[in-house]
Amino acid sequence: MGSPELPSLSRRGFCLCCVGGAFAATTGWLTPRQAYAEARGLVSVIKDSAATSPITITKLRNNISVLEGSGGNIAVLTGPDGKLLVDAGIGVSRPRLTNALAELGKEPIAHLINTHWHFDHADGNEWLQAAGAKIIAHENTRKHLSVVQRVEDWDYNFLALPPSAVPAQVFAREHQLKVNGASIAMKYYGPAHTDGDISVMFTEANVLHVGDTYWNDIYPFIDYSTGGSINGMIAASDANLAVANNDTIIIPGHGKPVSNKAELQAFRDMLVAIRDNVGNLKKQGKSRDEIVAAKPTAAFDARYGQFLVDPGFFTRLVYEGV
Structure with missing residues (x-):
């Protein structure tokens, strides 16, 4: 079967979700591995879609x-010290991202923070660094971007980024930055979605970017190939909740960008409930396929399970970590 024609990415969804919608319309739900086989590779399809997707600005x-x-949701801080970005999107989005950044002001690009290493958050590192960005990330993010890195669930080997596109400044636990009068606090979660996830808090504005530790109204992907786990995702959610209050604007990695x-x-409660459901069935001696058939996510599928990370695939991800 040839590649289905894909629409541009939805302003309210993640590129995986939109790819999933296109596949669902033609073939029914596919796991990421099936989607890869059907359409030249999931990552290639996502990049092709990002090449034409419009960029939407929410102030x-x-x-x-x-x-x-362009992949994950990108935060931008503007001011006289130059623009600071949280995450870089996908490189093929450069023309549209350049236009969007210009709409926000004439300041040059000065800083880039990668919340983790995945291509939909760091593929744009090369052009942003060439445009003037100093790149900051957790030390594990630099490690993964510096070598060929495989993600088994995507059946894909990511090439190392050029040395200039790899974060030049890294930290192990916490890092502080003062830019444009804003205090910016970066904190490492420990292994969560990957083993290099960080949060970025704009302290005075009370705006928190949590990367892919939170997918708004979407079952999340968990990258066990590079240290992720369901328990780590729950721990990251607890950490995010501990620093947020009712006035905090939370930017998720994917899904609706303002939460x-x-x-x-x-x-967080959804993650805990599904982990416990899957864990209890596993303790009863059920196989992975039997647990998928038991639909341990059923109470949450209408809200979270309508995209490519479908209920069956998410159950398999959770099964791997309990």
Whole structure:
């Protein structure tokens, strides 16, 4: 079967979700591995879609905005010290991201923070570094971007980025930055979605970018190939909830780009409930396929399970970690 023609990425979804919608319309739900076989490779399809996807700007507060349409949600802080970005999107989005950044102001690009190493958050590192960005990340993110890195669930080997595109400044636990009058606090979660995830808090604005530790109204992908786990995702959610209050604007890695503590709490509770459901069935001696058939995610599927990380695939991810 040839590759289905894909629409541009939804402003309210993640590129995986939109790819999933295109596949669902033609073939029914596919796991990522099936999608890879059907359509030249899932990663290639996502990049092709990002090449034409529009970029949508949502302004938040204190000169902070969020850009949708190139992989993960990108936060942008503007001001006289130059623009600071949280995550880089996919490289083929450069023309549209350049236009969106220009709409936010004439300041040059000065800083880039990678929340983790995945291509939909770091593929744009090369052009942003060439444009002037100093790249900051956790030390494990630099490690993964510096070598050929395989993600088994995507059946894909990612090449190392050029040395200039690899984060030049890394940290192990915490890092502070003062840019454009904003205090920016970066904290390492420990292994969560990957083994290099960090949060980025804009302190005065009370805006928190949590990367892929939170997918708004979407079952998340968990990358066991590079240290992720269901328990780590729950621990990261707990850490996010601990620093948020009812006025905190939370930027998730994927899904609707503006969220809050109540929605994050619901996401965390969903993760715990499904982990416990799958864990209890596994303790009873059920096989992975038997557990998938038992539909341990059923109570949450209408809200979280309508995209490519479908209920069966998410159950398999959880099974691997309990």
